[in-house]
Amino acid sequence: MNTRGFGPRNVLTGTSWLWLISLSCLPGRCIGQTYGDFSYLVSGTNITITAYTGPGGAVTIPASIPGVNGTITAIGHGAFDGCSNLATVTIPSSVASLGEAAFALCSNLTSVTMGNGVTSIGDVAFLTCRNLTSVTIPGNVTNIGRQAFSSCSSLTSVTIPGGVTAIGPGAFYGCIGLTNATISSGVTSIGAAAFYACSGLTSVPIPSSVTNIGFWAFSACSGLNSVTIGNGVTSIGGGGFSGCTNLTSVTIPSNVTSIGGGLGRGIIGGAFAWCIGLTNATISSGVTSIGDAAFYACSGLTSVTIPSSVTNLGIWAFSNCSGLTSAYFQGDAPSTYGNSVFDNTTAQFSIYYPSTASGWSTPTWNGYPAQPYYQPVLSVVRGLGTLTPSFQGLLLGTNYQLQVSTDLSTWSNAGPMFTASNASEAYPQPFGVTKGDRLFFRLRSAPH
Numbered sequence: 001m002n003t004r005g006f007g008p009r010n011v012l013t014g015t016s017w018l019w020l021i022s023l024s025c026l027p028g029r030c031i032g033q034t035y036g037d038f039s040y041l042v043s044g045t046n047i048t049i050t051a052y053t054g055p056g057g058a059v060t061i062p063a064s065i066p067g068v069n070g071t072i073t074a075i076g077h078g079a080f081d082g083c084s085n086l087a088t089v090t091i092p093s094s095v096a097s098l099g100e101a102a103f104a105l106c107s108n109l110t111s112v113t114m115g116n117g118v119t120s121i122g123d124v125a126f127l128t129c130r131n132l133t134s135v136t137i138p139g140n141v142t143n144i145g146r147q148a149f150s151s152c153s154s155l156t157s158v159t160i161p162g163g164v165t166a167i168g169p170g171a172f173y174g175c176i177g178l179t180n181a182t183i184s185s186g187v188t189s190i191g192a193a194a195f196y197a198c199s200g201l202t203s204v205p206i207p208s209s210v211t212n213i214g215f216w217a218f219s220a221c222s223g224l225n226s227v228t229i230g231n232g233v234t235s236i237g238g239g240g241f242s243g244c245t246n247l248t249s250v251t252i253p254s255n256v257t258s259i260g261g262g263l264g265r266g267i268i269g270g271a272f273a274w275c276i277g278l279t280n281a282t283i284s285s286g287v288t289s290i291g292d293a294a295f296y297a298c299s300g301l302t303s304v305t306i307p308s309s310v311t312n313l314g315i316w317a318f319s320n321c322s323g324l325t326s327a328y329f330q331g332d333a334p335s336t337y338g339n340s341v342f343d344n345t346t347a348q349f350s351i352y353y354p355s356t357a358s359g360w361s362t363p364t365w366n367g368y369p370a371q372p373y374y375q376p377v378l379s380v381v382r383g384l385g386t387l388t389p390s391f392q393g394l395l396l397g398t399n400y401q402l403q404v405s406t407d408l409s410t411w412s413n414a415g416p417m418f419t420a421s422n423a424s425e426a427y428p429q430p431f432g433v434t435k436g437d438r439l440f441f442r443l444r445s446a447p448h
Contacts, residue, residue: 159182
């Protein structure tokens with residue numbers, strides 16, 4: 001098995017990454033009638049541009065054709081494909097649809113201006129327009145097709161309007177010059193490999209309207225150092241962020257039930273596999289499954305907390321996390337788990353589990369060192385205008401952090417972390433309160 005590769009295979013087509021389509025406008029194909037450098041077909045009052053035979057340069061597509069009853073509403077399949085002399089194109093607002101491969105392989109196309117009437121950008125519409133630096137996707141667009149802008153390596157910025165419900169598979173695959181991708185609220189799905197190998201991206205805020213992040217969606221985005229996953233996301237596909245080597249921190253929101261796995265056919269690519277810069281991974285309660293190789297080879301991780309909601313740990317889920325010293329479980333042992341979950345971690349690695357949880361064993365569990373920890377009890381001592389937190393059942397030598405909140409949503413550290421030297425302790429500094437104040441406390445532990 002190849003333990004180095006994380007790249008996608010057979011995600012878009014089942015056979016290969018690039019579509020096997022004919023992009024050449026052969027003489028006599030779809031000619032219909034002609035007007036200047038354009039060939040077109042008429043259906044009722046709708047006119048479709050089917051071919052362009054002009055010299056290129058700056059091209060403005062007309063909204064209508066003299067003497068023809070109707071308007072130009074579509075750019076047909078392959079109408080401009082392979083027009084290597086095309087430099088800029090302006091598409092009128094009468095056009096609603098850009099067909100499959102409409103501008104594919106226009107190697108010198110630098111700028112596209114689309115009218116506000118465009119609603120659909122077809123599959124491979126701008127495939128491999130390597131010099132395309134500027135494109136504005138109108139707000140009325142609802143569909144961005146498969147590999148629509150794939151390998152547009154000079155494209156630097158794109159905004160996906162909120163009317164688009166799904167970003168097609170491979171839509172921006174290999175856009176290595178892309179430094180800014182804005183995904184508007186309203187988008188619900190990010191397709192497989194949609195932003196694969198966009199190595200110039202450094203941050204991606206994913207809005208709460210998104211519910212699904214597809215397989216390999218942001219894989220190999222090696223410059224990505226920050227990602228905000230919206231609370232609406234329920235699943236992260238295998239390889240979703242694999243190979244994002246500069247990503248340092250990620251929080252999996254509570255609505256996510258599955259962190260995708262990826263293992264097979266010589267590929268290791270769970271959702272965050274090979275994220276070697278990852279030092280913090282927060283897995284929220286709600287996640288039930290951590291898939292195969294989900295965090296494989298995340299060598300920067302030193303500790304991970306696994307919520308009680310997790311019932312499945314996949315094969316190699318945290319394997320080859322060479323810096324991992326502890327896995328802190330908050331509930332019962334997972335009912336299903338794969339082989340080699342924590343293989344090739346540090347020599348000091350240990351599993352910690354609640355003393356009251358079931359399914360565990362000590363001194364080892366499933367071949368890994370394991371030991372119970374005891375859950376402390378937090379109470380509050382009232383004083384005159386003060387509240388003093390008090391703790392019982394502390395585990396000696398364990399580091400604890402007291403946190404405080406006024407709304408149970410935003411928490412902050414109440415002071416420095418402390419190491420328990422007694423089983424029962426009072427917090428050394430009381431909190432001042434006045435009538436009507438609401439304070440909530442929680443105690444977090446970091447066993448070692």
